[in-house]
Amino acid sequence: VTLLTDFLYLYGSITNLILINCLLALSAYVNFSSGQFSVAAPGFMAIGAYTASLLTLNAQWPFVAVLAAAVLLAAVVALLFGLPILKLQGVYLAMATLGFVEVIQNLAINLQVTGGAMGLMAIPVKTQTWHLALTLALLVYLLWVMGQSKLGAGLRAIRQDWQLARVLGVNLHRYNLIAFVISAAMAGLAGGLAAHTNNAVVPGDFGFNLVIAVLSFCIVGGVDRLWGPLLGALLLSILPEVARPLQEYRLIFTGLLLLAVILFLRRGLAGLVEDSWRSLK
């Protein structure tokens, strides 16, 4: 019986981890799909996680209200930050958003209210695995619908050729800002949910390492298709769990995989799968 509960416990926590990683990968995808090299997702995830935990711990709000607040605050911060920052492109946007992640993490480490470097503890576990699965399914559906809409077409046009898109009357700044806010709201939601999967929220979880992880999901999976980042998140979350040596040499493995994909598979593993499928038919 102990073995079984142990197994379920382990299995459950890995499933939760995979689902949360998928949410983050989708959040980053929304920016990448319009060619915006933003790595801000971990920062917005932190905002969501701390907002949710603090409201649960100190105000005893119901879970749904707590999550709504996490989403809302992340979105508002994204709007205020995105308004000026999205004028930047390429490496400049990447560095500004990386700076944002670091500022948020440092605030969390140094403020009293966020519990400092130890973070927040004794957060009641409220997130069930099915909450995460349902959220993911809903978001995939919403993003798919968005992809079919005028907004989605505009974002794709911006990524393919932003100069042409502008000539064709796509309001670049507004479209990118909408994408940035949606992405932040999703990361905020992921943070709020993640905060209630185990008992603690620790600032170290929302730093440079998570930036690299989320980036790897998207690049390895490919950002051409909605399911690319999901595939990347799934693979990179599962592989180290099932293969011990990969866990030990995780950095080298991730690095080599990332390198191989960026050098040889421009559309990521999703592109590879699609091409192989087409040639089979």
Added chain:
Amino acid sequence: VLTQQLLNALVLGCMYALFALGLTLVFGVLDILNLAHASVYMSSAMLAVWMVRSLELPLAGAIPLAILAGGLIGVGINQIAFAPFLRRGLSGQAIHMPSMISSLAVALVLEGLNRGLFGIQVQRFPPDLFPDVIFAIGEAQISLLQLTVIVVTALLIATIGWMLQRTRLGRAIRAVAENPRAATRMGIPVQSIVVKTFFIASALGAVAGIFMGLTYNSVHVLMGTTVALKGFAVIILGGMGSLAGAVVASFILAVSEVLTVAYLSSHFRDMIAFGLLIVVLLLRPQGLFGRKVV
């Protein structure tokens, strides 16, 4: 006490400057951000400690070897992470994202290798390795090591400046930075200039890492992360690709950090760089000395 603080800031600024010079040199020439630069910084410091401790080399032998190794690692980074894109003729915005990711990938591999080879515990040079001589300047004190850092940095900055302005290699580097295609047509061997640039830039990063390791007598596999982020802040503040800007910005950052720790709180030291980075990008993305970029 203020003199002492400013002296400490000067030493810190020297190390930031050496690190940032390499980063901005590569950006100036190739228009790419080398995310593996900090791995060279860390690897060289690790190698220096290893050579002193395990091979029992004297410091005077270990340091040049570690710098050479750093330069060669840099050349390797170029071959693996950047040369493939340049060969495909990518440039400008099109190369930004893939080259950042490929250099990040190399950085991960290098960090993994260092972890595997040297472990994750803090490595230290043997005590009393560097003669423990202290000079007094008025009320302030300066150690021989700090003095060495300042003098060597000043010499290196002057040498780099002279090399770029006065030598054949320097003129070729500037020609490639200005316009690679035109440089090719003028008969400049662009590939070999790029390799040499990487060697010089990475050797500078190596010197910074070794100095940092000696100054705090602490070398760690994660030591590159903090300095990498600060390096970005510095080259943005100075203007991407501007060498003078990078040096000036390094000292601005070092002084702000040291004064913050002294008069406000050590908690917010690391936030200065990132706050600065964002503010500069918002208000003056071309930096203090840079050309307009957006």
